[in-house]
Amino acid sequence: MPTITFITAEGKEHAVTAEIGRSVMEIALEKSIPGVVAECNGSAACATCHCYFDPAFVEAIGPIGEHESDMLDFTASPRRPESRLSCQIRVADALHGMTVRIPAVQ
Numbered sequence: 001m002p003t004i005t006f007i008t009a010e011g012k013e014h015a016v017t018a019e020i021g022r023s024v025m026e027i028a029l030e031k032s033i034p035g036v037v038a039e040c041n042g043s044a045a046c047a048t049c050h051c052y053f054d055p056a057f058v059e060a061i062g063p064i065g066e067h068e069s070d071m072l073d074f075t076a077s078p079r080r081p082e083s084r085l086s087c088q089i090r091v092a093d094a095l096h097g098m099t100v101r102i103p104a105v106q
């Protein structure tokens with residue numbers, strides 16, 4: 001299973017093994033990573049699973065959808081080029097070694 005490292009807004013690192021096919025949001029909740037709220041439980045309707053994804057993995061993560069991009073315009077923490085909704089990102093082998101930074105507020 002790939003390893004993903006979550007980094008909290010305070011800089012604390014949590015390296016976890018992630019099951020392929022699950023969403024990054026689901027992994028964060030399962031592993032009790034603080035700062036991922038996921039109010040809509042993965043429906044891409046709340047933007048409280050917003051995270052900053054490692055730019056080195058942009059191709060492995062895949063392109064952003066129009067709806068996801070629209071939702072990211074309403075995040076509580078600033079949207080950045082590496083912003084994605086973690087509920088829309090599926091774990092795959094190609095994401096091994098990726099870091100995911102959690103914003104200060106959701």
Ligand code: FES
Binds near residue numbers: 025038047086087
């Ligand atoms: S969990 Fe609501 S948008 Fe991702």
